[in-house]
Amino acid sequence: MHVLILGSGVIGVTNAYYLAKEGHQVTVVDRQSSAGLETSFANAGQISPGYSAPWAAPGVPKKSFKWILSKYAPLIVNFKPEWDKIKFISRMLSNCTTTAYGINKDRMVRLAEYSRLCLLELDNELEFDYNHERKGTLQIFRTQAQLKASAKDIAVLEEINVPYELLDADGCVAVEPGLADVKKDIVGGLRLVNDMTGDCFKLTTQLMEKCREMGVEFKFDTSIDKLNMSDGKITSVSTSAGDLTADKYIMALGCYSTALLKDVGIDSPVYPVKGYSLTIPVTNEDASPVSTIMDETYKVAITRLGNRIRIAGIAELTGYDLSLGDRQRRTMRYVISNLFPNGTNLTEDNFWCGLRPMTPDGTPIIGKTEISNLFLNTGHGTLGWTMSFGSARVSTDIVCGKDPEILSDNFAISRYTGKTERQEIVNEIDPLEVD
Numbered sequence: 001m002h003v004l005i006l007g008s009g010v011i012g013v014t015n016a017y018y019l020a021k022e023g024h025q026v027t028v029v030d031r032q033s034s035a036g037l038e039t040s041f042a043n044a045g046q047i048s049p050g051y052s053a054p055w056a057a058p059g060v061p062k063k064s065f066k067w068i069l070s071k072y073a074p075l076i077v078n079f080k081p082e083w084d085k086i087k088f089i090s091r092m093l094s095n096c097t098t099t100a101y102g103i104n105k106d107r108m109v110r111l112a113e114y115s116r117l118c119l120l121e122l123d124n125e126l127e128f129d130y131n132h133e134r135k136g137t138l139q140i141f142r143t144q145a146q147l148k149a150s151a152k153d154i155a156v157l158e159e160i161n162v163p164y165e166l167l168d169a170d171g172c173v174a175v176e177p178g179l180a181d182v183k184k185d186i187v188g189g190l191r192l193v194n195d196m197t198g199d200c201f202k203l204t205t206q207l208m209e210k211c212r213e214m215g216v217e218f219k220f221d222t223s224i225d226k227l228n229m230s231d232g233k234i235t236s237v238s239t240s241a242g243d244l245t246a247d248k249y250i251m252a253l254g255c256y257s258t259a260l261l262k263d264v265g266i267d268s269p270v271y272p273v274k275g276y277s278l279t280i281p282v283t284n285e286d287a288s289p290v291s292t293i294m295d296e297t298y299k300v301a302i303t304r305l306g307n308r309i310r311i312a313g314i315a316e317l318t319g320y321d322l323s324l325g326d327r328q329r330r331t332m333r334y335v336i337s338n339l340f341p342n343g344t345n346l347t348e349d350n351f352w353c354g355l356r357p358m359t360p361d362g363t364p365i366i367g368k369t370e371i372s373n374l375f376l377n378t379g380h381g382t383l384g385w386t387m388s389f390g391s392a393r394v395s396t397d398i399v400c401g402k403d404p405e406i407l408s409d410n411f412a413i414s415r416y417t418g419k420t421e422r423q424e425i426v427n428e429i430d431p432l433e434v435d
Helices: 010-021 060-069 083-095 098-125 142-148 151-159 169-175 177-185 200-213 254-262 324-340 382-400
Strands: 002-005 027-031 076-077 135-139 165-167 187-193 217-219 224-230 233-239 242-244 246-252 271-281 292-294 300-305 308-317 350-358 366-367 374-378
Touching: 010 027, 010 200, 010 324, 010 374, 010 382, 027 308, 060 076, 076 224, 083 271, 083 308, 098 151, 098 382, 135 142, 135 169, 142 151, 151 187, 165 169, 169 177, 177 187, 177 246, 177 324, 187 271, 200 217, 224 254, 246 382, 254 271, 254 350, 254 374, 271 324, 350 382, 366 382, 374 382
Parallel strands: 002 027, 002 246, 027 217, 076 308, 135 292, 246 374
Antiparallel strands: 135 187, 165 187, 224 233, 233 242, 271 308, 271 350, 292 300, 300 308, 366 374
8 A cells, every 4th residue: 555654753754664664655745855854853862761751740730830930940831822732731730640640651651662672673674873872761869859759650660560770879870970070969860771872863864765765755845735535534635746645644743743633623632842952062971971861850861972962851832933042051051061060062062942742641642543544643742762663663553454562453532532432552562572
């Protein structure tokens, strides 16, 4: 069959790869000039199954006011009234319960762990250079309250057998020696030993070239204007290059999926949450991060990517605005200077922002819709890089009419429309022999 994928970020390109492996004709269309130039371009660089967790968590409603008012704010909200934003916040707050958090984190970790195995399998098949390392993620806690709160995350990790290490300050310095000068400010850390790092943009562009070798056609510089329907099916997609047709269609446009889906009667819950990053050079090997450090206080990730350091974070609710703000830049500069004051040169920072496609409960939208030939692979939030390969495998299986290895046949938006009960992720991940 012929499958048309809308979107060429890491989600769309990985989906194209697995569909091409199944022998299908695949076309990918995007308004950008090449693959991975939007949200996939300069993300945090961490591949963190063990750290996968919804932003909707117990205590977040209360904490959010403190975050918004803090000098180095991890959360920024534009309070200009906007219906989609109000709806997103309302839905998110309804998921800030202990029960919902446990269910959503469990779903996210299972899919992310499956994706980790899929990526390792790909690494065994193909030789890509994308600064890939397997040195874990260290979540650092600056207060006893943060350390105590990690118990709920550890319970989920233990339930699905994801290895971890709970460390004191000395243990944190042992795995990240560059933290030695700030050890007094750290009370402990949670290390996810199987987590990895890598440059998402580099892998996306290399996988695009592999897809081309496999016969995938990429139509770039092509705006996507409308989904055309007849008799309950998509008949074509109107673009700046004319109407494009296929047997099946996959929506992988991140937060830009929402408006197109609305036009065909689908109420997508995906909302753009703006995030920022700085990319800076390593100037002192001994005083730089080894892998990824997550600062629980400022919600900022610091990741080593070869001879560069990527600092990423902040959640800004301001619609589709892509302007760069000095306040956000100062926050990330502060965190890297605070934790690794002698590891880099901030005069050479590369400042960037992108729109994370967030769902209110944190879980992505993968699977069928009520339109028989339209499928979704979107809503991954901050975890598109972490979940991309697993999501693409699941999406490919569903599009091909197969039973996915870890998911039921509908992991889509029914939980928001109320028309169908959301299906559960099965308890066991079918292991891939890749380690």
